[in-house]
Amino acid sequence: MRQVGIVGIGHTKFGRMDFDLVDIMSWAALEAMKDAGITDGIDQVFVANMGGSAINHQTGIASSLVSRIFLEPAMAELIENGPASGSSAVKCGYMAIASGMADVVLVVGGERMREVTGWKATDFVATLSHPDAEYAYGLTLPAFAGIFARAYVERYGLTEKHLATLAVKAHRNASLNPFAHIEESATLSGIWDGPHRDVVNPIMADPLRLYDFCPVSDGAAAVVLCGLDVASRFTKHVPVRIAGIGQATDTHCVHNRADMLDLKAVRMAAERAYAMAGIGPKEISLAELHDAFLILEVAESEEVGFFERGQAKAAIERGETEVTGRIPINTSGGLKAKGHPVGATGVSQIHELVKQLRGQAEAGRQVAEPKFGLAVNFGGFGNNVVATILAKE
Amino acid sequence: MILDELEKRLRPPERPMPPYPPKYIVVASGQPLVIRQARHDDFPALLEAVEPLARVRKDFYDIVASRMYAELLGQYIHRVVDPYCLVGTIDGVIASIVNGRMIDEKRGMSYHTLTIHRGLRCGAHMFAAKMEYHMEYLGQDEVFIVAESFIGFKRWMIEYQLESRPELQHELGGAPSYVLTRALYDMYKPRLVAGTRPVPPEILATADELILPDEYPQIPGYKR
Amino acid sequence: MVSTRDLYAEDRNVYAYRCPKCGVLYHPAPMVCKGCRNRRDPSEAVFPDFEKVPMGGPCRLLSWTRIYALPEGIDRPSIAFGIVEFDNGLRAAGQLMVADPQSGARLIAKSGLVRELVGRDFYGLQLFEA
Structure with a gap:
């Protein structure tokens, strides 16, 4: 099969953006094309977005984007796969090139969620749950995170301090990432054992607290993919190779899983990506794991094989997932602190891995000599997961 | 003090109001947010801190800042009866301001909450401090509240489950009043009201001289 | 007719x-x-x-949460939710009507009004102490 690499990356700052959704995406797309050293020559565009029609009252976004940055007559489609839309779009880009239908693909993910209130945004994301058996009850993704976290805590003894430690890490990494939504630092003395912890960091989805959750963000990210056989067209950067992609689905309703702590789709997606890349978890130098809720970073780090079940907490205690640790996780700040514009997130994870593998991450969050990076993009509450492995060539 | 006769007629009568004892809250960043009552000599700085936000046309900053500016000016030049203002500072820099007034011994009127330093829940802590002042130091039974922004409505009316009293006219205009009762305050206090007293002198000293914010996250590129 | x-x-x-x-x-x-x-x-x-x-009747609480930030359309300070398993092995999510829930507790599920939508009341499972 044809090999595919990434030759350009672009990103907007995440946070509040008072611009049109397609303008936001266009910015990231143009940054990625600039990074790749091109102004045209795109065969295919895949656009990842979840809420354009529901929140922004816009449809036909892929066509709109192509026209806004004058890429006609490139082929263009919108990919909507919930919060995993971004990685799904990268996968589609990979398939388009691998199949020979395209040589150069632009993948753009973007979302503009802060056009509406946070409560409306929460409601919009909750529409991915089952309409009668979940959504109508008022169940939201944070509620599922709370239910999941309680089961995890009771089985494996994870403590609030473990999660607070991850929050501090996320905020610190985000503070070094110019694209991150959250700029404020968080400290254990503020959110965990401070005198006013219960008011400063209140319970939001028992047992999870405010600082265990990602913010609602606007923003976009983009990558330019090409067949490695035509990579000589791009001379600015050595391509970063897409070594493996795996995807798996699980039951729509969380209650229908035999063991609610078994994130089967995460595990299978990672196993498929490892098999395609011909490596295992030990070869991974760093990972971007989908931590819309910090408990997911914990659980995913076990499902992808970095730690045994229930052992992530020991790794947190030893600092193994810090930038300087054995397996740095979410050096970008993760969804938790970089932000989570849902359609952008999967592409943003790939952006971070490319930046790290090129050695271009900012001082203080650059991982030493990385070779392979893993991204896990988690759709629904784990019912559609995409894992991507990138390799430094 | 010698007070001009005409000025004396223009001023509303003043009743003594118990002071709000300063407190501090350790926010997520680990820094203390010092909350204290604004003194008369603080008002020029407070007005200058509020003014730029009157031109921010998002999240209702324009209306909240414009009205708060007028209210603070009214308090400063003695045109509001029984007003108060609390200011929250981080490292001495004005982070958030709240104000209101006493209607009578048993009823209070909440005016506005304006937060400059975002991302640390300063606004929530300051609103809670305002309710604390009405209930615990002014000894009132009810506080009249109205929201002018979505976040205000959701945060105050829903989080505190305020009683709707559409028949009551709030001083800020035509919107229906909501009321925080003592029973509601007591119910939500553990979740929403925090703070340590007394404030250690070295921490309180940081809030003595108010420092104007150099930057406003609401105004990209703003430099004082 | x-x-x-x-x-x-x-x-x-x-x-x-x-x-x-x-x-x-x-x-x-x-x-x-x-x-x-x-x-x-x-x-x-x-x-x-x-x-x-x-659906309804005796069940066991597998896990639960209480959420304090509800989505648009639900103007309440908090709601508790649980996932339960019935004796026949069937599982479901429901609104938890128990003040101090404990995972593993025996509960009784009953149908009740869980949400009023425009022009339609939505009945769902509510979980009570056994």
């Missing part, structure tokens, strides 16, 4: 759906039986619908 009583009558039950061919129970309703691939037709125009079995 539909009587007024029928027109405004509300079905307040929450249902599981039984495959008429192999008897497996589902909640919520699928469009095909996972085991025997027997198809379900909600309109009953082509195939019979699955048998509707009212």
Whole structure:
């Protein structure tokens, strides 16, 4: 099969953006094309977005984007796969090139969620749950995170301090990432054992607290993919190779899983990506794991094989997932602190891995000599997961 | 003090109001947010801190800042009866301001909450401090509240489950009043009201001289 | 003609759906039986619908949460939710009406009004102390 690499990356700052959704995406797309050293020559565009029609009252976004940055007559489609839309779009880009239908693909993910209130945004994301058996009850993704976290805590003894430690890490990494939504630092003395912890960091989805959750963000990210056989067209950067992609689905309703702590789709997606890349978890130098809720970073780090079940907490205690640790996780700040514009997130994870593998991450969050990076993009509450492995060539 | 006769007629009568004892809250960043009552000599700085936000046309900053500016000016030049203002500072820099007034011994009127330093829940802590002042130091039974922004409505009316009293006219205009009762305050206090007293002198000293914010996250590129 | 009583009558039950061919129970309703691939037709125009079995009764709380930031349309300070397993192995999510829930506790599930939507009341499972 044809090999595919990434030759350009672009990103907007995440946070509040008072611009049109397609303008936001266009910015990231143009940054990625600039990074790749091109102004045209795109065969295919895949656009990842979840809420354009529901929140922004816009449809036909892929066509709109192509026209806004004058890429006609490139082929263009919108990919909507919930919060995993971004990685799904990268996968589609990979398939388009691998199949020979395209040589150069632009993948753009973007979302503009802060056009509406946070409560409306929460409601919009909750529409991915089952309409009668979940959504109508008022169940939201944070509620599922709370239910999941309680089961995890009771089985494996994870403590609030473990999660607070991850929050501090996320905020610190985000503070070094110019694209991150959250700029404020968080400290254990503020959110965990401070005198006013219960008011400063209140319970939001028992047992999870405010600082265990990602913010609602606007923003976009983009990558330019090409067949490695035509990579000589791009001379600015050595391509970063897409070594493996795996995807798996699980039951729509969380209650229908035999063991609610078994994130089967995460595990299978990672196993498929490892098999395609011909490596295992030990070869991974760093990972971007989908931590819309910090408990997911914990659980995913076990499902992808970095730690045994229930052992992530020991790794947190030893600092193994810090930038300087054995397996740095979410050096970008993760969804938790970089932000989570849902359609952008999967592409943003790939952006971070490319930046790290090129050695271009900012001082203080650059991982030493990385070779392979893993991204896990988690759709629904784990019912559609995409894992991507990138390799430094 | 010698007070001009005409000025004396223009001023509303003043009743003594118990002071709000300063407190501090350790926010997520680990820094203390010092909350204290604004003194008369603080008002020029407070007005200058509020003014730029009157031109921010998002999240209702324009209306909240414009009205708060007028209210603070009214308090400063003695045109509001029984007003108060609390200011929250981080490292001495004005982070958030709240104000209101006493209607009578048993009823209070909440005016506005304006937060400059975002991302640390300063606004929530300051609103809670305002309710604390009405209930615990002014000894009132009810506080009249109205929201002018979505976040205000959701945060105050829903989080505190305020009683709707559409028949009551709030001083800020035509919107229906909501009321925080003592029973509601007591119910939500553990979740929403925090703070340590007394404030250690070295921490309180940081809030003595108010420092104007150099930057406003609401105004990209703003430099004082 | 539909009587007024029928027109405004509300079905307040929450249902599981039984495959008429192999008897497996589902909640919520699928469009095909996972085991025997027997198809379900909600309109009953082509195939019979699955048998509707009212849900409720004794169950065990597997895990739960109480959330304090509710989405647009729910103006309450908090709601608790749980996932329960019934004695027949069926599982479901529901609103938790217990002040001090404990995972593993025995509960009783009943159908109740969980949300009022525009022009439609939504009945769902509510979980009470046994």
